[in-house]
Amino acid sequence: MEGLSVSDTNLVVYLHPSTSDNVHEAILRELSSMLLRYNDIFEGIVLAYEFNILDKEAKILPGVHPYFTVRLKAKLLLYSPKPDMLVEGxxxxxxxxxxxxxxxxxxxxxxxxxxxxxxxxxxxxx
Known part of the structure; x- marks a missing residue:
């Protein structure tokens, strides 16, 4: 179908320290929040994803709430309809x-x- 594409991308996910005991689940929760919503960065609606964690070491961000970052390599299935595109329904x-x-x-x-x-x-x- 027109409008469907796969995007290989590098992502950085910001996680709250309270999720440090189960990082994999926290990443799933963050990525799931992107599903079925239009994303300006990817210029489409994220329909599905799979990911691999690139670094086993997270970087802690300074501040009032010291979030930590995890770098990912993700494959996203995107739906990007354009004007005058043929779409099946x-x-x-x-x-x-x-x-x-x-x-x-x-x-x-x-x-x-x-x-x-x-x-x-x-x-x-x-």
Whole structure:
């Protein structure tokens, strides 16, 4: 499908000291917070990820709350729709003024009557 891409990237995750007893779980929680949200840095919606920790030593940041950083190598599955891109979806509702679809099983879209091609126009019988 158009709009899907895989991005290999290096990430730095900032973790609170209270999570130091289970760093792997803390990283999963941080990366999971990026799922299904548009990310300006990656110019797309993060759909899935896998990662490897690059350094076994974390860097402690000075300050009031001394967070520590963990460097990761991550592979992200991104969905980046662009204008005039062909996108597939499942039609879930057809109304006189719109067609409602689900894209990739999670994202809803509405095609209004102004954007519906003439051969798909609603005609009432009766």
């Amino acid at each position: 499942k039609v879930v509702k057809v109304k006189q003024e719109s067609i409602h679809v689900i894209i990739l099983g999670f994202s809803s879209a509405v095609i209004t009557d102004n954007d519906i091609r003439e051969e798909f126009r609603y005609k009432s019988c009766g």
